[in-house]
Amino acid sequence: MSDTRKGKRPLVADRRYPKTRAKPTAKKPAPKRRKAAKPKRSGNILTRAFRWMLRLIWKITWRVAFVACAGLALAVGYFWTTLPDVDRLLDGRARGSVTLMDQDNAVFAWRGDQFGGAVTTQTVAPGLKNAVVATEDKRFYRHFGLSPRGIASAVRINLSEGRGALQGHGGSTITQQTAKLLCLGVEYDPPEWKTEAAYVADCRRGSLARKAKEAVYALAMEVKYSKDEILSIYMNRAYMGGGAYGAEAASQRYFGKHAAEVTPAEGAMLAGLLTAPSRLAPTSDLQRSQDRAATVLRLMGEQGYLSDADVAKWQANPAVLSAAARRQAGGYFADWVMSTGPEFFTRNTTEDVIIRTTLDQRIQRSAEEALKFVFENKVREGSKAQAAIVVMSADGAVRAMVGGRETRVSGVFNRAIQAERQTGSAFKPFVYAAALELGYSPYDTVEDVPMTLDIPGSGPWSPRNYDNKFRGRVTLMDSLAQSLNIPTVKVSESVGRDLVRRVASDFGIESDLAAGPALALGASESTLLEMTGAYAGILNGGFSVTPYGLIDLRLQGDDQPLMGTGGGIGERVIQENAAAELIWMMEKVVSQGTGGRAQFGGREIAGKTGTTQAARDAWFIGFTADYVTGVWMGYDDNTPLTGVTGGGLPTEIWRETMVRVHDGLPVHPLPMQAPAGVAPQRQQPAPSSQQRDVPRSTEGLIQMLLNDILGGGGGGSRTNENRSGSDR
Known part of the structure; x- marks a missing residue:
C-alpha cells in the first residue's frame, strides 16, 4: 500500500506561545483611492454667474426701490402739505365774468370767464x-x-x-x-x-x-x-x-x-x-x-x-x-355795451358782474332778419357790400344794433360804431334845424340856380344837384324833400356855418365837422350811432341825447347797482316848435320826396336819405312816433356802390326792419307841426311873418338880414363836391 502521507507536509502543532512577544507595528493606512475627476462643465459656471448677477441686481434694486419709495413718499408728503381745502379749488379763474341781460332781465350774452357757481x-x-x-x-x-x-x-x-x-x-x-x-x-x-x-x-x-x-x-x-x-x-x-x-x-x-x-x-x-x-x-x-x-x-x-x-x-x-x-342775439350790441362800461368791471374784471341793458331781443331779431332778407333777395350774389342798423328810442336807449352782415359774432369790426363815413345828405336836417331855430319857415323860398363860391386856397367851387337840374324858386320844405344841394348850401351860408356846426354838435355829432361850405352837404364824417342819436333828438322835441345801452351794473349776488345809466336826454338844442316843424318837413321826405320807399302800414314816417360822393356811402335814417332807426350801406374799402343810393336799398332795409319792429304795435302820430300860413315867395329865406322864438344866434340873424343870397365865406374843399341831391 502506498503511503498516504507521502508528499504531504508533516503535522506540526501550532505554536501557541511565541518565544518572544514582539511589539505590534502600526500599519500605515492604505491610501484612499481617488475617484477619477470628472471633466468640468461650462454650464455650471454660467449658472453660478447668472445667479450671482441676479443676487447683485436684487441687492441694488431693493435698495434703489427703497430710496425711490422714500423719495416718492417725501415728495407726495410735501405736495400733500401744500394742497388747500377743496372749497378753495372749485373756482380757478384768473378773471371774472360779465352776464348781460336785456330790458326784460333775460340773459342774452356772456363775456369773460363764466362761472355759474x-x-x-x-x-x-x-x-x-x-x-x-x-x-x-x-x-x-x-x-x-x-x-x-x-x-x-x-x-x-x-x-x-x-x-x-x-x-x-x-x-x-x-x-x-x-x-x-x-x-x-x-x-x-x-x-x-x-x-x-x-x-x-x-x-x-x-x-x-x-x-x-x-x-x-x-x-x-x-x-x-x-x-x-x-x-x-x-x-x-x-x-x-x-x-x-x-x-x-x-x-x-x-x-x-x-x-x-x-x-x-x-x-x-x-x-x-x-x-x-x-x-x-x-x-x-x-x-x-x-x-x-x-x-x-x-x-x-x-x-x-x-x-x-x-x-x-x-x-x-x-x-x-x-x-x-x-x-346769440346782440353780439354787436354786447360788444358795444362792454366798451362803454368801466374797464375794471367789463373787459378786465376780476369779479362776476351783471349788466342790465336796453336791448329788446324782439327788435334785435327784427333787424337781423330784415338785413338778411334784403341781401338775400335784392343784392346780387357774391356782393361784398356791408350794412349796419341801429334802432333806438327817442331818449337814446338803443334797442338793437347790427354791425355787419354776419350777425352771430363777437369781437369783430362793428360798422355801427366804428366806421366813420361821410354822411352826405343825411346831414341836411341840421342845416334846416338851424334855419328854423332862427325863425325861418318851411314855406320860405330859395333859388335853385347855378352858383359858384370862391374858396380861399382852393379856388371856385360849384355845387350841383344829383340830377344836374335846376328848379328855380323852391321852398325849404321842397328843398329838403327833394334833397337839393344848391338851396341847402345857400341856406347854410345864410344862417352861418358856425351855427349849423353848433346845432349838429349839440345834437350829438361829435366828429370833426368840415369848415367849408361843403359842410351843408355832409362832407363831414360820423358814425351811424351818432347820426341815429342826433335824429332821436329831433323826434324828442329838440333835446340832445346820448345813446346808451347800459341801464345798471352790479356784482353777482348784490342787490344794489354800482353804477347806473350813462346816457339819455340832455339839454335842449332847438325850440320845441322848431323841432315839430322840422319833423313835418322830414315827413315830406317820405310822403313826397326821396324816401318814398320807407312807407308802410299807413304810419306817419319822417326821415332823410343820404348818398355821398361817387356813392361810396348810402344812408337812410328815419323814425316813427315810437322808434328811430338808422341804416348805412357801403363797402369797407370805400369802393363805390353800384346803382345804390340812400333812397334805394338802405331805405328798403329800414322799411323791412320797421315793419317787423312795429308788428302788433298801435299806430301813433308823429309830434309834428305844419307851419302857419304860406310865406310869400322870396329870392332867399327870410324870417317868417310870425316870428316864433328869439334866435339862439344873433350873429346868424344879422347874417340873415344883411346877406343877399349867400351868407358867410370861408374855406372849403373841392374834393367834397357832393351829388347827394335826389338820392334816387
Whole structure:
C-alpha cells in the first residue's frame, strides 16, 4: 500500500506561545483611492454667474426701490402739505365774468370767464357725472391716481400712429387732468406771466419732467381728497367752451338750466366738450357736438350707466341749445355795451358782474332778419357790400344794433360804431334845424340856380344837384324833400356855418365837422350811432341825447347797482316848435320826396336819405312816433356802390326792419307841426311873418338880414363836391 502521507507536509502543532512577544507595528493606512475627476462643465459656471448677477441686481434694486419709495413718499408728503381745502379749488379763474341781460332781465350774452357757481358730484345730475367718468376715465374709482394700463395703451397708440411715446394720447386719469388744471399748485402771477394765456400754456407743457411731477401731484391729491372731491374739482374748473368754466356755467350757457337739471343727452354733450371745448362747443357747431354726445351715450351704455333702451332714446333725442344760446342775439350790441362800461368791471374784471341793458331781443331779431332778407333777395350774389342798423328810442336807449352782415359774432369790426363815413345828405336836417331855430319857415323860398363860391386856397367851387337840374324858386320844405344841394348850401351860408356846426354838435355829432361850405352837404364824417342819436333828438322835441345801452351794473349776488345809466336826454338844442316843424318837413321826405320807399302800414314816417360822393356811402335814417332807426350801406374799402343810393336799398332795409319792429304795435302820430300860413315867395329865406322864438344866434340873424343870397365865406374843399341831391 502506498503511503498516504507521502508528499504531504508533516503535522506540526501550532505554536501557541511565541518565544518572544514582539511589539505590534502600526500599519500605515492604505491610501484612499481617488475617484477619477470628472471633466468640468461650462454650464455650471454660467449658472453660478447668472445667479450671482441676479443676487447683485436684487441687492441694488431693493435698495434703489427703497430710496425711490422714500423719495416718492417725501415728495407726495410735501405736495400733500401744500394742497388747500377743496372749497378753495372749485373756482380757478384768473378773471371774472360779465352776464348781460336785456330790458326784460333775460340773459342774452356772456363775456369773460363764466362761472355759474360751485357744484359737487352730489348736486349735479347723475347723467352728467356718469358721462364725465365714462368718457374721461372709466377706471377712475378703481385706480390710485395713475393708470398704468391707460398709459401703456396711450404709448402704444402714439407709436402706432408714428408719434413719440408721449406725444398725442396721454393716458391721463381724471386725477392727473385735475392736477394739470391746478397747474400743479402754481398760482397765476402777472409779473411772471405777461398774459393769462402764457400761464395756461406753461401749465400745459408736456415734458417728461412735467409728467413726472404731475404724477406725484396726482398721488398727493389721491391721499388728500376723496374720489368725489377730486371729480368735483374737475367738473368746476374744466373749460367747456363759450367762455364757460365748469359744469354749472356750461349748463346755463348752452341749455339755460342748472347742472342738476340736465338730461342724460345734455350731460353727454357737456362731457363731450372736455376733449376739445372750443371746437366741439354747440354754439360753434351743434351737429358736431351732437355727434360727440352720441358717442358718449354709447360709452355710458357699454359701462352700465344706461340701458340699451335709454341709449337709443337719448341718441334719438339729442340735446339742443336754449333760445338765448341759439339766437346769440346782440353780439354787436354786447360788444358795444362792454366798451362803454368801466374797464375794471367789463373787459378786465376780476369779479362776476351783471349788466342790465336796453336791448329788446324782439327788435334785435327784427333787424337781423330784415338785413338778411334784403341781401338775400335784392343784392346780387357774391356782393361784398356791408350794412349796419341801429334802432333806438327817442331818449337814446338803443334797442338793437347790427354791425355787419354776419350777425352771430363777437369781437369783430362793428360798422355801427366804428366806421366813420361821410354822411352826405343825411346831414341836411341840421342845416334846416338851424334855419328854423332862427325863425325861418318851411314855406320860405330859395333859388335853385347855378352858383359858384370862391374858396380861399382852393379856388371856385360849384355845387350841383344829383340830377344836374335846376328848379328855380323852391321852398325849404321842397328843398329838403327833394334833397337839393344848391338851396341847402345857400341856406347854410345864410344862417352861418358856425351855427349849423353848433346845432349838429349839440345834437350829438361829435366828429370833426368840415369848415367849408361843403359842410351843408355832409362832407363831414360820423358814425351811424351818432347820426341815429342826433335824429332821436329831433323826434324828442329838440333835446340832445346820448345813446346808451347800459341801464345798471352790479356784482353777482348784490342787490344794489354800482353804477347806473350813462346816457339819455340832455339839454335842449332847438325850440320845441322848431323841432315839430322840422319833423313835418322830414315827413315830406317820405310822403313826397326821396324816401318814398320807407312807407308802410299807413304810419306817419319822417326821415332823410343820404348818398355821398361817387356813392361810396348810402344812408337812410328815419323814425316813427315810437322808434328811430338808422341804416348805412357801403363797402369797407370805400369802393363805390353800384346803382345804390340812400333812397334805394338802405331805405328798403329800414322799411323791412320797421315793419317787423312795429308788428302788433298801435299806430301813433308823429309830434309834428305844419307851419302857419304860406310865406310869400322870396329870392332867399327870410324870417317868417310870425316870428316864433328869439334866435339862439344873433350873429346868424344879422347874417340873415344883411346877406343877399349867400351868407358867410370861408374855406372849403373841392374834393367834397357832393351829388347827394335826389338820392334816387
